[in-house]
Amino acid sequence: MLTFITGGAKCGKSRLAEKLLDGFTDNKYYIATMRPFGEEAFAAIERHRKIRAGKGFETIEKYTDLYELELPGKPHILLECMANLCANEMFRGKELRDPTDIIMQGTEHLKSRAETLVIVTNNVGSDGINYAPETMRYIEVMGRINALIAGISDNVIECVYGIPVILKGKL
């Protein structure tokens, strides 16, 4: 079962994602894709850690190459977040590269192994600002990846100020 959760900043995506896995206690993993950089990132990580504490997640930090991950049995996985993973894959070398294939390969890989997979992404295309070409490219790629993952998801939820809006499937 793949549930895909999108929305803007601080809209309650993570809380919802964690809640979806509340019923499971064993074999439960949190895949963190954000490469920590600067004090705000550490503060965000600390805040998310506190929220997750006591919920039985084992945290795995994986910034690129999701397809390499092997977890035992039929795990319950929360992956957060696609927007960071996409940036990590896209800007990892000297040249910009299209991360679509490697990300979809990784997503399919996790989907085929997990009993429950919840992926949190970010809606980065709705502020109407025209950025530098590299950033516009990122927004475009994120839009495409989000649409591709939504396509293979059982459920797609958009979070708006803490309210889950069902775009596909059910909650």
Add this chain to the structure above:
Amino acid sequence: MITGGAFQGKTEYMKKRFSLSDDEIADGGSCDISGLAKSRFIKHYELAVKRMMSETIDPLGFTEGLDCEAIEINEIGCGIIPLDKSEREWREMTGRAGCILARKAAEVVRVCCGIPTFIKGEKH
């Protein structure tokens, strides 16, 4: 609570729904914060959050205490994370304040292209 992106018809919706004229709606971008606490109808609450932050008023505590009939807040959290730290903090604070408003509200209406969608409440 009425939300959605900029220029989607949120204020028009509020005016029509509650039979209001422009001067009956307090503007979060200009109304003083103590006046806002007494207002029955509020627009641009995201700008009020920004002003509270610059006046060192806690926006989350203020939002918890708000008791109005209808409030409008732009959705500003979608998009690229701003490079400017204060813009980032404003965006995050607005997200948290909006979650409080939505939790307290009986109805949440999201307006897109002039079309209201009930995402919480009876007319859902």
